[in-house]
Amino acid sequence: MxxxxxxxxxxxxxxxxxxxxxxxxxxxxxxGALLFILLKILNQxxxxxxxxxxxxxxxxxxxxxVSIIKRTGLFQYLAIKISKLAHGNIFYLLFFLSIITGIxxxxxxxVTTIILIVPITLAICENLEISPVPLxxxxxxxxxxxxxATLIGDPPNIIIGSAAxxxxxxxxxxxxxxxxxxxxxxxxxxxxxxxxxxAQNIKEAxxxxxxxxxxxxxxxxxxxxxxxxxxxxxxxxxIFHHNLGLEAATVALAGATLLLLVSxxxxxxxxxxxxxxxxxxxxxxxxxxxxxxxxxxxxxxSDKIITLTKGNFTFTTLAVLWVSxxxxxxxxxxxxxxxxxxxxxNIGAATAFNLNPVWWALSLxxxxxxxxxxxxxxxxxxxxxxxxxxGRIITFKDFFRIGLPIMLISIILSSVYLYFRYLL
Amino acid sequence: xxxxxxMIPDLTSVSxxxxxxxxxxxxxxxxxxxxxxxxxxxNVIGIITESDITKASLPGYYKxxxxxxxxxxxxxxxxxxxxxxxxxxxxxMTTTVYSVExxxxxxEAANLLFRKHLRIVPVVRAGKLVGILTPSCLCKNVMEED
Numbered sequence: 001m002x003x004x005x006x007x008x009x010x011x012x013x014x015x016x017x018x019x020x021x022x023x024x025x026x027x028x029x030x031x032g033a034l035l036f037i038l039l040k041i042l043n044q045x046x047x048x049x050x051x052x053x054x055x056x057x058x059x060x061x062x063x064x065x066v067s068i069i070k071r072t073g074l075f076q077y078l079a080i081k082i083s084k085l086a087h088g089n090i091f092y093l094l095f096f097l098s099i100i101t102g103i104x105x106x107x108x109x110x111v112t113t114i115i116l117i118v119p120i121t122l123a124i125c126e127n128l129e130i131s132p133v134p135l136x137x138x139x140x141x142x143x144x145x146x147x148x149a150t151l152i153g154d155p156p157n158i159i160i161g162s163a164a165x166x167x168x169x170x171x172x173x174x175x176x177x178x179x180x181x182x183x184x185x186x187x188x189x190x191x192x193x194x195x196x197x198x199a200q201n202i203k204e205a206x207x208x209x210x211x212x213x214x215x216x217x218x219x220x221x222x223x224x225x226x227x228x229x230x231x232x233x234x235x236x237x238x239i240f241h242h243n244l245g246l247e248a249a250t251v252a253l254a255g256a257t258l259l260l261l262v263s264x265x266x267x268x269x270x271x272x273x274x275x276x277x278x279x280x281x282x283x284x285x286x287x288x289x290x291x292x293x294x295x296x297x298x299x300x301x302s303d304k305i306i307t308l309t310k311g312n313f314t315f316t317t318l319a320v321l322w323v324s325x326x327x328x329x330x331x332x333x334x335x336x337x338x339x340x341x342x343x344x345x346n347i348g349a350a351t352a353f354n355l356n357p358v359w360w361a362l363s364l365x366x367x368x369x370x371x372x373x374x375x376x377x378x379x380x381x382x383x384x385x386x387x388x389x390x391g392r393i394i395t396f397k398d399f400f401r402i403g404l405p406i407m408l409i410s411i412i413l414s415s416v417y418l419y420f421r422y423l424l
Numbered sequence: 425x426x427x428x429x430x431m432i433p434d435l436t437s438v439s440x441x442x443x444x445x446x447x448x449x450x451x452x453x454x455x456x457x458x459x460x461x462x463x464x465x466x467n468v469i470g471i472i473t474e475s476d477i478t479k480a481s482l483p484g485y486y487k488x489x490x491x492x493x494x495x496x497x498x499x500x501x502x503x504x505x506x507x508x509x510x511x512x513x514x515x516x517m518t519t520t521v522y523s524v525e526x527x528x529x530x531x532e533a534a535n536l537l538f539r540k541h542l543r544i545v546p547v548v549r550a551g552k553l554v555g556i557l558t559p560s561c562l563c564k565n566v567m568e569e570d
Contacts, residue, residue, distance in 0.1 A: 219491055
């Protein structure tokens with residue numbers, strides 16, 4: 001009983017402090033993990049075994065690859081090229097920038113996508129003498145939607161893919177088409193919200209954007225060719241990784257190693273750009289959840305959910321979707337997903353459900369919940385901070401007014417999608 | 425050796441109210457990378473450098489861009505530079521000033537210059553400006569020594 005209480009206190013304190021972001025989230029997760037070991041709820045060996053190195057390896061591999069490809073200027077090139085398709089129509093500009101953000105975010109992490117796309121958007125808006133706010137907010141929402149589309153797009157998917165043995169193609173077949181629909185609908189919704197801004201005429205100033213020379217954004221054409229070849233090869237292997245009997249981490253780390261080999265870039269330099277803090281955050285959380293699981297809290301929670309949903313599969317799936325969406329608007333979606341994985345495994349073991357729709361519900365809820373508030377996802381904070389540095393202050397309320405409806409609409413649409421595709 | 429034997433006994437400085445346009449003119453005429461900002465008692469209250477002014481002349485998004493070379497014209501740089509031309513030194517100066525007393529040893533001053541990557545350091549006597557010290561004048565002094 002004492003152990004259960006202690007585990008519960010450590011777990012809830014960790015979750016609350018991680019979400020408050022007053023103290024560095026990695027430090028909090030590591031403190032939580034260490035407390036479980038120091039208080040002898042877990043021993044060191046159990047803690048090591050609790051870390052899902054498939055998730056850690058996949059994240060590390062992708063971080064290394066993206067840090068190298070980023071140097072080539074490819075993403076800036078793509079953003080400028082696609083923006084030019086707007087031909088002086090402000091809504092088309094919003095549309096194309098949102099779509100490219102969503103697509104890039106499905107292969108890059110959301111924060112990197114925002115750091116790459118938002119400055120280009122600012123440059124375009126400054127030249128057009130328009131406010132960047134609607135476009136940047138739309139890009140933030142698009143990055144969270146795009147991230148939901150693939151196994152490598154957003155950390156919750158990496159965790160779910162690894163825990164449920166879902167492949168890159170499983171995500172492409174089950175989530176990507178729906179994410180694409182959401183992505184296409186997004187600019188229309190943003191337009192409704194920013195009617196005045198979207199009615200501005202940018203035709204005359206458009207000439208300045210037309211003058212942008214996207215080719216000059218390419219900084220290293222040789223590295224670009226090498227990076228593109230390795231990246232496309234990695235994506236190709238990702239498509240077949242289950243058939244080849246390869247784990248996702250192996251594919252990502254092989255891609256990263258091959259890119260280091262052909263690019264001849266000093267690994268020490270590349271490793272500086274790996275977000276070690278994020279990786280240790282994951283490690284800490286895996287251990288915290290293992291502690292909570294060991295004392296039986298996860299089992300208890302799973303039993304309660306089964307009792308509450310009376311074993312009704314449709315209800316369980318939709319409940320996971322909605323609870324995830326709303327929870328992840330306020331608490332960190334990585335810690336939420338890591339906590340939910342063993343719960344869902346237990347539900348599966350107790351009910352003999354085909355769990356796949358439940359995993360999709362968790363993925364959609366955790367990723368799309370990120371749009372609810374500006375504290376919900378790291379990409380939101382990064383985007384809002386870039387705007388702040390330009391003197392455009394977006395308050396919690398400003399973000400919430402548009403973010404919450406977008407989150408709710410996307411969760412409603414997800415319910416319809418899941419119901420008709422898997423639950424009917 | 426003390427810094428007063430090494431420093432440039434140049435008292436060129438600006439007040440906090442000096443317009444940026446004037447600051448840039450003085451820097452360019454005197455070929456200085458920065459200027460001490462003093463009050464009416466000649467006490468050093470800040471320092472303004474070329475780098476502070478260049479940063480302020482760039483449109484905000486330049487600092488966010490990985491590589492801004494795709495932007496072809498100079499318009500926005502010149503617009504922003506014109507905007508700040510009439511603002512005063514106070515708006516862009518650094519108020520945390522690293523200065524050295526004229527009796528400071530060369531070693532101590534060199535340590536400050538190189539560790540903090542400073543390109544210009546005011547030399548003061550009881551807080552009042554008496555000269556400036558730059559990495560090149562320090563190196564020149566050392567190299568010309570017997």
